[in-house]
Amino acid sequence: MxxxxxxxxxxxxxxxxxxxxxxxxxxxxxxxxxxxxxxxxxxxxxxxxxxxxxxxxxxxxxxxxxxxxxxxxxxxxxxxxxxxxxxxxxxxxxxxxxxxxxxxxxxxxxxxxxxxxxxxxxxxxxxxxxxxxxxxxxAKFLRLKTGTVVDIGGGTTGISIFQNGKLTHVIDEATGGFHMTLVLGGRYKIKNEEAEKLKRNKDKEEEVYSVIKPVVEKMAAIVQNMGSEVNDPVIVVGGATNFDEFTKTFSKVLKRKVYKPLYPQxxxxxxxxxxxx
Ligand SMILES: Nc1ncnc2c1ncn2[C@@H]1O[C@H](COP(=O)(O)OP(=O)(O)OP(=O)(O)O)[C@@H](O)[C@H]1O
Ligand SMILES: [Mg+2]
CATH class of the missing domain: 3.30.420.40 (ATPase, nucleotide binding domain)
Incomplete structure (x- = not known):
């Protein structure tokens, strides 16, 4: 599916x-x-x-x-x-x-x-x-009728659950990629701008991801807390999901398969x- x-x-x-x-x-x-x-x-x-x-x-x-x-x-x-x-x-x-x-x-x-x-x-x-x-x-772009869309942008994480084309549940949390940047900045004692660059540096991805992984786990926990309301498939989109390990972390917390399209932003x-x- x-x-x-x-x-x-x-x-x-x-x-x-x-x-x-x-x-x-x-x-x-x-x-x-x-x-x-x-x-x-x-x-x-x-x-x-x-x-x-x-x-x-x-x-x-x-x-x-x-x-x-x-x-x-x-x-x-x-x-x-x-x-x-x-x-x-x-x-x-x-x-x-x-x-x-x-x-x-x-x-x-x-x-x-x-x-x-x-x-x-x-x-x-x-x-x-x-x-x-x-x-x-x-969801419209993905042609998703039943499932869960998690849109993680710069400042917001929106979770929307669809059933037969109808939006049944929606949550919006003030967390996103900027939160990851802040965590990186704190860890390496660097300014936001530098932390943002480091975050997007593909060559440093493994190291960066180990620092921001708890943020991703927390985002996944927000979805997990919606319990049995969550419909499959779970699809993550938004710029902040641009890490190779992102869906793996989400899957582990949610104990279900998680999908991510190319260029999710x-x-x-x-x-x-x-x-x-
Ligand atoms: N290659 C990348 N690696 C890591 N993070 C990235 C990458 N590209 C973009 N981001 C992060 O994704 C976030 C932006 O995502 P997106 O473009 O979906 O947000 P937005 O729609 O502008 O914000 P919002 O939806 O919160 O209003 C930023 O925090 C940015 O740092
Ligand atoms: Mg957005």
């Missing part, structure tokens, strides 16, 4: 990764074509995704940012400026104007933060067609665009 879901998603994620931030499109588009646009205002980066009307990937780009904290926009103008740049670049590469976009917020962050996300989008000249729940967007942003109808 999980393997089948991942096979299809991985094919698309590989294609997306091959063009993201490359100023290239996967498909030619022309004036009048319906495009679906996703805006993920994350704690770590702002991602813009563009799909065609049949959800085929067309284009994508991102910029790192600090304008969003724990899923909440804390610097409105900075978010707008980044999104303006991403939109302008997309329009230059595609040769058409982006007219609509869908946004997303972590579960349970409420009406107010949804409104802020919509305002950021509309400030760049696009009509905001909706603000989705982030894990629901991830792009799952939610691509799912958001699928809601731009």
């Amino acid at each position: 999980g393997d089948k879901i991942l096979a299809n998603s991985n094919k698309q994620l590989k294609r997306f990764e091959s063009i993201v931030n490359s100023d290239k499109a996967l498909k030619k588009v022309k004036e009048g074509d319906k495009l679906k646009v996703g805006v993920d205002l994350g704690t770590s980066s702002i991602v813009l995704t563009v799909l065609d009307k049949d959800d085929n990937i067309v284009y994508g780009a991102y910029e790192y940012d600090h304008a969003v904290q724990d899923g909440i926009v804390v610097n409105f103008m900075e978010s707008v400026n980044i999104l303006r740049r991403l939109k302008a670049k997309a329009e230059e590469v595609l040769g058409v104007e982006l007219k609509t976009a869908c946004g997303a917020i972590p579960p349970k962050t409420g009406e107010k933060s949804a409104k802020v996300v919509a305002n950021v989008i509309e400030e760049t000249g696009m009509l905001c067609t909706g603000v989705e729940d982030e894990p629901t967007a991830a 792009f799952v939610t942003p691509l799912g958001i665009a699928m809601f731009d109808n």
Whole structure:
């Protein structure tokens, strides 16, 4: 079940990764074509995704940012400026104007933060067609009807359980990749910026992972605490899951198979665009 879901998603994620931030499109588009646009205002980066009307990937780009904290926009103008740049670049590469976009917020962050996300989008000249729940967007991209999505980003861990296409349980915890960075910084007595670089250094992965493994175990324990509500397959997404041993640790705590797609940080942003109808 999980393997089948991942096979299809991985094919698309590989294609997306091959063009993201490359100023290239996967498909030619022309004036009048319906495009679906996703805006993920994350704690770590702002991602813009563009799909065609049949959800085929067309284009994508991102910029790192600090304008969003724990899923909440804390610097409105900075978010707008980044999104303006991403939109302008997309329009230059595609040769058409982006007219609509869908946004997303972590579960349970409420009406107010949804409104802020919509305002950021509309400030760049696009009509905001909706603000989705982030894990629901991830599940949409994964075409997951029954199962559990754990989205571990920079500042938040969202756990969403689906049953026959319906969201039955959702939890959002203020922990994520930034927490791992803090633990690394503390262990080596280095500043956050340096710790962040060390965390992403593939050559140091084994050493880094041994330090941050307890954080991963704690994240898995949050899922474990949801008990019998957890549905299979359990799929982890989000940038903070980018460690080879990540699913192994999760599986051990949860005592069940855990799946992770390729380039897990792009799952939610691509799912958001699928809601731009
Ligand atoms: N190769 C990597 N190795 C380890 N961690 C990584 C890697 N790439 C990204 N991360 C971490 O993933 C996190 C960002 O993930 P993601 O892009 O999913 O977050 P976001 O959507 O911006 O944040 P949030 O969902 O919390 O608002 C950061 O903490 C970053 O350090
Ligand atoms: Mg995110």
